[in-house]
Amino acid sequence: MKGNESVSIWIVHGPHAASGSFTQDVHRQLQQQADAAGRTLELRECSNLRTFVGHVCAARNDDTEFVLLDPGELASQVREHPEAGLIDALDSLAAPYIEVHEACDAELEHEVGTHKAPLATVIINGNIGSGYRIGLGIALRQLGEVHRSEEGGTSPAPLIA
Template sequence: MIVQGPCAEAPSLSRELLGSLKQLALAAGRTVEICTCMGLREFVARVRTARAPRTEFMLLAPGTLAHQSQLHPEAGLNDALDALHMPYIEVQDGDASMEAGGASHHGPLATVVINGDVPSSYRIALGIALKQLSA
């Protein structure tokens, strides 16, 4: 599952990129579900409602919500991340992290940051996730 927040610039998942990600997953015998969230509450709710076995791995791309999660820890993102029962990878197009002061005990398996190249960030993150799932 890919959960993405709003991006400051253009939408991060174009049709072409989405098709490419779905093909990568399909080649590995997996499927990809995309959830686009426009606000922090919706993003936190998506993270909280992810359940195994339907969701085996998450790619979390908070976009502009990373900064909001640091300003509003009461929104519960760190608690939601701590409660996850599956691994996740954070995908960033910048230097903002979702963790407020490193308070999360259940950190990401990896954080992929490629400034200005969101498609590569997603492809690398999905490649890591698929490799972990096949291990």
């Protein structure tokens, strides 16, 4: 994050096997992508479910405009332990969120109509970096359209991903 600027996009990233690690290079590329769009980016890495849920809860602040959510190897724990509170944390987010996964079996389950669902889910098998770049691109596009709409431009176009 730069100076005293507010955070507009949070990345909440769970643990991954070595093949899907979130490298400094990926982080740098995402930071450049966000900077080019005039947005700030905050990375929160988590090694366990409790910390992951805590960071999702912390993303509820007023300055958060978007969340990229990647449970990584915690996805099975999320499914096995609904009492951990992730669903409630997601439901209380004011900002939209996008799930990013490196494998299709890591996707979180969402009961239709029951809880707040992600704006999009990005799964690029075996390439978490590309998944994050695509997810961030979708988030930046949505934020740009909302900003133009608020300034009196056209209303946001529906998102097709």
